[in-house]
Amino acid sequence: MFTGWLHWRRASVLLALVSFAAIAGQTVEVSIEKYTYTPAEVTIRVGDTVKWINREKRTSHSVVFPQEGGRESERLFPDESWQREFTQAGRYPYTCGPHPEMKGVVIVGE
Ligand SMILES: [Cu+2]
Numbered sequence: 001m002f003t004g005w006l007h008w009r010r011a012s013v014l015l016a017l018v019s020f021a022a023i024a025g026q027t028v029e030v031s032i033e034k035y036t037y038t039p040a041e042v043t044i045r046v047g048d049t050v051k052w053i054n055r056e057k058r059t060s061h062s063v064v065f066p067q068e069g070g071r072e073s074e075r076l077f078p079d080e081s082w083q084r085e086f087t088q089a090g091r092y093p094y095t096c097g098p099h100p101e102m103k104g105v106v107i108v109g110e
Contacts, residue, residue, distance in 0.1 A: 025085065030104065031055045032076070035096075037104035044086060045109050051083040052076065062097035063104075072097055 025047035031038050033055040042050060052063050054076040063073040063082060073082040075097070086092070086108045096102035 025049060027051050027083070029053060032061050032096075035059070035061075035099055035102055037102060040104045041107065042105075043107045043109065046087060046089055047085070048108070049083050049085045050106055051081055053081040054078055061099065061102070063094050064097050065092055065094050067093065 026044065027049040028042050028044055028051070030042060030050060030052045032052060037052070044050065052073070054061055056078050058078060060075050060077045062075050063084075065071045073084075076082055086106060089108050089110050092106040092108065094104050094106065
């Protein structure tokens, strides 16, 4: 009886930890250097966040989502970062405002 209760309690603590981790979401970093997003493709889950960091010496960049009416980050100067949480599954291609040849994609799974 007592052992059973202890197991149940342990299981519920474990469950709470797992659900907390699922709710909290992860942050994935994409670095911008030499006019390139690295990694160019990231796969995350709903609730996760992508953080873009400009690691150039002097070039500024941005992150634009053409599928969302050109929704764009602020301009990122060297060492600045911008992040976005993704709350819906889907494929989010993006580019850079001043350098449209730069390309990346965020794939958000359920
Ligand atoms: Cu750029």
